[in-house]
Amino acid sequence: TPTLQLRGLRKQFGNTTILHGIDLTLNEGEFLVFVGPSGCGKSTLLRLIAGLESASGGQFLIDGKDCTQAPPSERGLAMVFQSYALYPHMTVEQNLTFGMRMRGVPKADIARKLDRAVTVLKLQPYLQRRPGELSGGQCQRVAIGRALVQQPRVFLFDEPLSNLDAELRLHMRVELAALHRELGSSMIYVTHDQVEAMTLADRIVVLRDGRVEQAGPPLQLYREP
Numbered sequence: 001t002p003t004l005q006l007r008g009l010r011k012q013f014g015n016t017t018i019l020h021g022i023d024l025t026l027n028e029g030e031f032l033v034f035v036g037p038s039g040c041g042k043s044t045l046l047r048l049i050a051g052l053e054s055a056s057g058g059q060f061l062i063d064g065k066d067c068t069q070a071p072p073s074e075r076g077l078a079m080v081f082q083s084y085a086l087y088p089h090m091t092v093e094q095n096l097t098f099g100m101r102m103r104g105v106p107k108a109d110i111a112r113k114l115d116r117a118v119t120v121l122k123l124q125p126y127l128q129r130r131p132g133e134l135s136g137g138q139c140q141r142v143a144i145g146r147a148l149v150q151q152p153r154v155f156l157f158d159e160p161l162s163n164l165d166a167e168l169r170l171h172m173r174v175e176l177a178a179l180h181r182e183l184g185s186s187m188i189y190v191t192h193d194q195v196e197a198m199t200l201a202d203r204i205v206v207l208r209d210g211r212v213e214q215a216g217p218p219l220q221l222y223r224e225p
């Protein structure tokens with residue numbers, strides 16, 4: 001069974017159709033990247049998958065189970081936003097553990113998951129700092145850490161590197177590729193940066209005007225005329 005299945009997934013706002021019947025499959029451990037010009041519907045598609053927007057039609061399955069109407073909390077997916085969405089008044093440690101504390105996760109589990117995220121993302125030096133005292137790249141690592149502790153079925157990334165300068169973007173791209181290798185998790189990643197797509201993706205999905213224009217492994221896709 002594929003990890004995620006999109007079957008004719010549609011979205012309209014008012015009378016305007018933003019996504020026209022998207023059919024797509026995400027396999028276990030696969031790194032899927034959505035690319036396409038601004039306004040083609042990448043963010044909307046990711047938000048539909050996350051459950052932050054409701055579908056206007058079609059079906060969405062997680063591990064073969066129909067989750068078209070499931071709220072975000074029941075999907076087992078974790079989203080990393082371009083804007084980080086960290087709590088400014090909390091320390092890094094509190095940001096990482098807040099969701100787990102809210103859900104009543106046992107203390108020992110919290111400690112174990114925190115430790116793993118801190119190790120993988122090298123966050124030890126920043127644990128007692130607040131987001132305002134961190135660089136963009138450090139904030140983005142915390143945001144990824146907050147997704148990591150949820151042990152999601154799939155990681156969803158919405159242009160996570162867009163706010164970083166070129167050097168840091170390159171560095172974080174390498175880190176993300178390493179993270180994917182280490183975790184072996186399924187990931188969906190939205191970007192308008194073709195180089196990012198080329199280096200990270202197992203498979204690239206090119207969206208245009210709310211439709212899948214092309215899909216395939218990077219080399220196959222960009223070798224075609």
Ligand code: ADP
Nearest residue numbers: 013014018036037038039040041042043044045
């Ligand atoms: P992308 O991420 O590819 O830049 P988006 O998914 O953000 O594209 O947007 C696709 C289209 O849907 C755009 O024309 C945008 O203006 C429109 N759109 C997005 N969200 C809404 C909304 N809440 N209401 C109306 N239109 C929206």
Ligand code: ADP
Nearest residue numbers: 013038039042043044047053082083158159162
């Ligand atoms: P991004 O920079 O990530 O593409 P946008 O500026 O397109 O984000 O959209 C930011 C927010 O505004 C999103 O929540 C999106 O759904 C909403 N939005 C985008 N376009 C419209 C629109 N035409 N009408 C209403 N809401 C919109």
